[in-house]
Amino acid sequence: MSKSRIFFDSSALIAGVLSSTGAARVLMVMSEMGEIQLLVSEYVIVETERSLARKVPAALPGFRQALKDADIKIVHDPPAKEVRENLYLMMDVEDVPVLLAAMKARVDYLATHNRRHFLDDPKVAEKSGLRLGTPGDVLMWVREQMRNESFGHNIGE
Numbered sequence: 001m002s003k004s005r006i007f008f009d010s011s012a013l014i015a016g017v018l019s020s021t022g023a024a025r026v027l028m029v030m031s032e033m034g035e036i037q038l039l040v041s042e043y044v045i046v047e048t049e050r051s052l053a054r055k056v057p058a059a060l061p062g063f064r065q066a067l068k069d070a071d072i073k074i075v076h077d078p079p080a081k082e083v084r085e086n087l088y089l090m091m092d093v094e095d096v097p098v099l100l101a102a103m104k105a106r107v108d109y110l111a112t113h114n115r116r117h118f119l120d121d122p123k124v125a126e127k128s129g130l131r132l133g134t135p136g137d138v139l140m141w142v143r144e145q146m147r148n149e150s151f152g153h154n155i156g157e
Helices: 010-018 023-032 042-055 057-069 080-085 093-104 115-119 122-128 135-156
Strands: 004-008 036-041 073-075 109-111
Touching (some): 004 010, 004 023, 004 135, 010 023, 010 057, 010 135, 023 036, 023 135, 036 042, 036 093, 042 057, 042 073, 042 093, 080 093, 109 135
Parallel strands (some): 004 036, 004 109
């Protein structure tokens, strides 16, 4: 069974760090247990640290530990030239590096709470070829994949 590869943007990562019970946290725990693989880009790390430092500075040490605990893979940012060439992918140019990093990492799903820039614009998913959803959507999808995998093994036995 290959692990589902899930990319977190900064909104999902912040939710996973700050919430003790939300879907983003559950996905981080699943990653820690080796059930899925979580990925973020360098840009997402910087964006998350900046946001936490501004809004919840006391959470920074926990954030750094959570990255280690959840065994989150950090992928490289796309080059600036590539970002410029792909600005057509979405309306918000600030999030293009995030989308490109997820595309290049060949993830199964991009988890975000950013409705305005990602989820409410169906063209983003269409142009990128990625599944986009909230951490809750992603968790439901992962659980369904695991059920299907388990069901398939049971039939073959």
